[in-house]
Amino acid sequence: MTDILDLLKNRAAEARRRAERTSAAAVVCSHVPRELVEAFFPRVVRLSPSGTVEREAEGEKRSGPFVCSYCKAILGADRYPSIIIGSSSCDQMKRALEIGGRRSGRPPAIINMPATRSGASLAYFKTEVRWLAEELAGRAGRAFDVSLLKKIIRLRNEIRSGMRKLRRRLGGAEWTALVLCESLLGTDEMADVLKEAEKTASRPPSLKILLAGSPLTLEEIPFLEFIESRGASVSADATCTGDRAVAFNVRASGSVLDGLAAAYFRRPPCIRARPNDEFYKWVREMAQRRGIKAVIWRTVRNCDIWSLEAQRARTLLGLPLLTLDTTYGDVLSTRVGTRVEAFLESLV
Amino acid sequence: MSEAFDRPPRKISFEEWAADFKTIPREIRERFRSWEGTSEASSYIENPACFVEHGGDSRLRSLRFDNSLASFVLWSLLLSEEDRLHAARRAGKTIIGALKDLGTVPVIAFSAPGTVAFYPDGAWWLPCLMEMEEGLLRLADSLGFGEEACPARAALAAFVNGAHFPLPDLVVAAAGSCCDDFSALMQRVADLGHKTVWWELPYRRDSGKIGGAVERTATGLIVPARVVDFVEGELGRVKKAIEETVGARISEPMLREGVRKANRIRGVLAEIRDLAYGRRPCPLPALEAQICEMLAIHFCSDLGAAFDVLSFVAETIRSRVENGRGVLDPEACRAVWVNPVADLRVMNMFEDLGGAVAGSEYMFRQALIPIPVDRPPLRALALTVLADPMIGSAAYRARLVVEEAERYGAEGVVVSNIPGASHCATEHAVIAEVVRERLDLPVLEVTVPPLADSGLSQLRTRFETFFEIIRSRRHR
Numbered sequence: 018m019t020d021i022l023d024l025l026k027n028r029a030a031e032a033r034r035r036a037e038r039t040s041a042a043a044v045v046c047s048h049v050p051r052e053l054v055e056a057f058f059p060r061v062v063r064l065s066p067s068g069t070v071e072r073e074a075e076g077e078k079r080s081g082p083f084v085c086s087y088c089k090a091i092l093g094a095d096r097y098p099s100i101i102i103g104s105s106s107c108d109q110m111k112r113a114l115e116i117g118g119r120r121s122g123r124p125p126a127i128i129n130m131p132a133t134r135s136g137a138s139l140a141y142f143k144t145e146v147r148w149l150a151e152e153l154a155g156r157a158g159r160a161f162d163v164s165l166l167k168k169i170i171r172l173r174n175e176i177r178s179g180m181r182k183l184r185r186r187l188g189g190a191e192w193t194a195l196v197l198c199e200s201l202l203g204t205d206e207m208a209d210v211l212k213e214a215e216k217t218a219s220r221p222p223s224l225k226i227l228l229a230g231s232p233l234t235l236e237e238i239p240f241l242e243f244i245e246s247r248g249a250s251v252s253a254d255a256t257c258t259g260d261r262a263v264a265f266n267v268r269a270s271g272s273v274l275d276g277l278a279a280a281y282f283r284r285p286p287c288i289r290a291r292p293n294d295e296f297y298k299w300v301r302e303m304a305q306r307r308g309i310k311a312v313i314w315r316t317v318r319n320c321d322i323w324s325l326e327a328q329r330a331r332t333l334l335g336l337p338l339l340t341l342d343t344t345y346g347d348v349l350s351t352r353v354g355t356r357v358e359a360f361l362e363s364l365v
Numbered sequence: 366m367s368e369a370f371d372r373p374p375r376k377i378s379f380e381e382w383a384a385d386f387k388t389i390p391r392e393i394r395e396r397f398r399s400w401e402g403t404s405e406a407s408s409y410i411e412n413p414a415c416f417v418e419h420g421g422d423s424r425l426r427s428l429r430f431d432n433s434l435a436s437f438v439l440w441s442l443l444l445s446e447e448d449r450l451h452a453a454r455r456a457g458k459t460i461i462g463a464l465k466d467l468g469t470v471p472v473i474a475f476s477a478p479g480t481v482a483f484y485p486d487g488a489w490w491l492p493c494l495m496e497m498e499e500g501l502l503r504l505a506d507s508l509g510f511g512e513e514a515c516p517a518r519a520a521l522a523a524f525v526n527g528a529h530f531p532l533p534d535l536v537v538a539a540a541g542s543c544c545d546d547f548s549a550l551m552q553r554v555a556d557l558g559h560k561t562v563w564w565e566l567p568y569r570r571d572s573g574k575i576g577g578a579v580e581r582t583a584t585g586l587i588v589p590a591r592v593v594d595f596v597e598g599e600l601g602r603v604k605k606a607i608e609e610t611v612g613a614r615i616s617e618p619m620l621r622e623g624v625r626k627a628n629r630i631r632g633v634l635a636e637i638r639d640l641a642y643g644r645r646p647c648p649l650p651a652l653e654a655q656i657c658e659m660l661a662i663h664f665c666s667d668l669g670a671a672f673d674v675l676s677f678v679a680e681t682i683r684s685r686v687e688n689g690r691g692v693l694d695p696e697a698c699r700a701v702w703v704n705p706v707a708d709l710r711v712m713n714m715f716e717d718l719g720g721a722v723a724g725s726e727y728m729f730r731q732a733l734i735p736i737p738v739d740r741p742p743l744r745a746l747a748l749t750v751l752a753d754p755m756i757g758s759a760a761y762r763a764r765l766v767v768e769e770a771e772r773y774g775a776e777g778v779v780v781s782n783i784p785g786a787s788h789c790a791t792e793h794a795v796i797a798e799v800v801r802e803r804l805d806l807p808v809l810e811v812t813v814p815p816l817a818d819s820g821l822s823q824l825r826t827r828f829e830t831f832f833e834i835i836r837s838r839r840h841r
Contacts, residue, residue: 080790080791080794081790081791081793081794083784083785083789083790084790084791105541105542105567105568107545108542108543108544108545108548108787108788109545109787109790109791111568112759112787112788112790112791112792113791115758115759115760115791115795116791116794116795119760119795119798124572124573126573127568127570129541129567129568129570131541131565131567132540132541132543132548132563132565133540133541133563133564133565135565135602137565137595137598137599137602138565140595141565141567141591141592141595144591144595148574148576148589151574151576152573152574155574289545289548291538291540291541291548291551291552291555291563292552292555292561292563293552319513319790320545321513321514321544321545321546321549321787322545322548322549324513325509325510325513325514325545325546325549325550326549326552327509328508328509329509329552329553329556
């Protein structure tokens with residue numbers, strides 16, 4: 018493990034522990050305009066569950082066997098955040114949040130991110146962001162402060178830009194840890210983390226892999242380390258916890274809410290967009306730019322939006338592609354390890 | 366007309382049913398025709414043996430049927446749909462394939478001249494009806510849609526092999542608030558190169574702050590006017606795409622007429638539901654009642670025929686109720702049934718063991734409620750879309766189940782999970798919790814695959830236990 022990876026993992030783990038202890042407000046999906054939530058609540062994290070067998074098993078007891086592992090891990094937490102802001106992007110997630118809300122007595126606020134990509138959908142999403150501002154004002158007990166929101170947008174833009182600049186110097190494990198830090202830390206703390214990360218030296222060239230699939234948890238970083246210990250580098254990451262997480266900036270001038278809505282709508286779309294051509298275009302372009310040689314399509318069990326796309330991705334991306342369907346019980350299992358090794362060997 | 370089969374109501378085997386066909390006078394068979402007034406007009410009443418031998422619907426042999434002529438006609442209309450769609454193609458009609466929305470797009474499509482609409486989603490029953498001989502699930506597997514996806518994956522396979530429904534001239538796909546697996550399926554269908562229009566079916570928040578102007582759906586939901594505006598605009602795009610495909614404009618009077626016809630069907634269906642689910646002894650078996658409900662979604666590709674058949678069913682069961690006749694034991698255990706079953710045989714089994722369906726929530730309530738006529742048709746349809754139980758919370762769906770149970774005096778609830786459906790992974794827990802809290806009724810959860818034969822003994826035991834609980838509660 019590199020020093021920087023160690024540092025990032027520790028910071029993310031510590032932030033997650035703190036969030037769980039102090040019931041921070043949590044956003045659940047990358048479609049939720051986090052800056053807006055941060056303009057109302059002092060500590061906002063992106064809900065990042067512990068990807069452990071224990072959490073998954075506990076979540077299964079509270080939901081059912083056919084729920085995806087990621088949702089189970091969220092539901093399996095000892096304690097739920099006081100405020101949860103989700104999005105309509107993933108059917109299972111939104112249903113899992115309903116169960117969590119019933120259990121905690123604190124219903125989530127769900128913002129509607131359209132799956133379609135038309136101008137009408139964008140206009141509608143703008144009305145949803147205004148709704149969210151009102152909803153959050155009701156929950157926080159105060160109206161939002163435009164200048165504070167603009168300041169947060171500026172800071173988050175700087176963080177995202179800084180992260181993007183660092184991307185080429187980081188391996189996949191480090192990058193995921195950095196993204197998880199960004200999702201869990203406030204702007205000041207994240208700015209400090211970035212300064213540390215900037216000290217990282219560039220990695221030597223290796224076989225470049227693109228990772229796609231379900232969002233990663235902190236506990237799955239060893240899976241990325243394993244890939245990279247076998248001579249490959251996860252140089253592009255199309256998961257929600259990868260390059261997509263920071264591949265956009267928000268315009269802070271003009272109507273700030275409309276600008277926020279437009280930025281979140283126009284960012285590289287989720288694979289659930291319909292049609293999802295833009296997603297594949299973005300992935301293809303990233304793969305080409307970064308010299309990607311192969312794809313690992315890794316999904317957690319019962320994650321339909323990713324797993325049912327695997328065959329299509331193989332055709333549309335035109336690269337050797339390995340599919341992995343895992344639970345948190347087999348992040349580093351022999352089965353997974355052997356398949357990854359065989360795949361990488363076949364590419365050399 | 367029901368005098369032709371005027372005999373004590375009961376459920377009969379396939380062999381008896383097939384034998385009955387021979388007793389139906391030709392002049393009666395000829396009264397039930399598809400595409401009346403066109404060159405393709407023909408009777409759709411068919412010898413059930415033909416559906417098995419030529420159509421491959423071998424599961425019919427394992428089912429039990431209501432012995433009325435109305436039921437015979439109802440089944441015939443259902444089972445002849447593929448033939449009717451192919452006839453529509455031969456007659457030069459435009460065929461619209463609607464995906465997911467269940468009940469709205471066909472109202473627009475049937476308003477256009479020379480147009481029929483159907484739901485390829487309906488192919489999810491083919492693996493059951495054809496007892497897997499058609500190979501659709503195997504083909505879906507090879508396309509990357511294995512058992513993690515619901516049996517509706519058969520629709521994708523049917524698009525690929527082209528061996529069932531005719532490939533539509535336009536696919537209208539509702540995205541947004543949609544099961545994850547079905548959304549992925551629609552994307553694959555669009556990839557096949559069919560002309561496709563996507564429209565947004567937005568998520569509906571069923572609680573919390575609404576803000577701004579609101580409107581009320583026929584099911585009593587309060588929805589923001591801005592959401593109705595958005596959906597109205599989306600349906601406007603759908604209408605435009607249909608117009609471009611058909612090559613003719615759909616005027617507002619035409620849409621109003623389409624809404625009127627759909628409402629006429631929904632009105633008859635409301636009476637059928639009240640009689641079938643509310644009366645003891647039950648005058649119509651669950652399978653036939655479910656088919657009646659399905660007719661409201663897309664009229665089995667013939668709006669006129671669907672209305673005639675439903676009217677005939679209503680007439681038949683009205684007569685049964687007036688005469689105190691029914692098909693089930695008056696003491697049958699009454700339950701609201703949640704979700705359609707992938708294997709139709711399970712509905713038979715439920716009744717044969719002593720159950721009666723007393724209310725349903727088959728995922729398309731929006732197709733059963735009257736479409737408002739006091740506003741522009743597209744706005745009325747938008748408001749109806751927003752009553753869809755699958756686009757909001759499971760708690761709202763649970764509320765519908767509670768209302769059904771109260772309305773029809775149910776003594777329990779059966780949540781019949783569809784394997785692989787993303788909504789089924791979580792919602793049963795919410796439905797069970799709400800039903801127990803509000804009504805203190807027992808809730809049974811079962812999972813029914815397309816062919817449930819290997820699990821029938823387990824299902825039998827579960828139903829029997831459920832009925833024991835219901836009976837024991839009667840003496841409390």
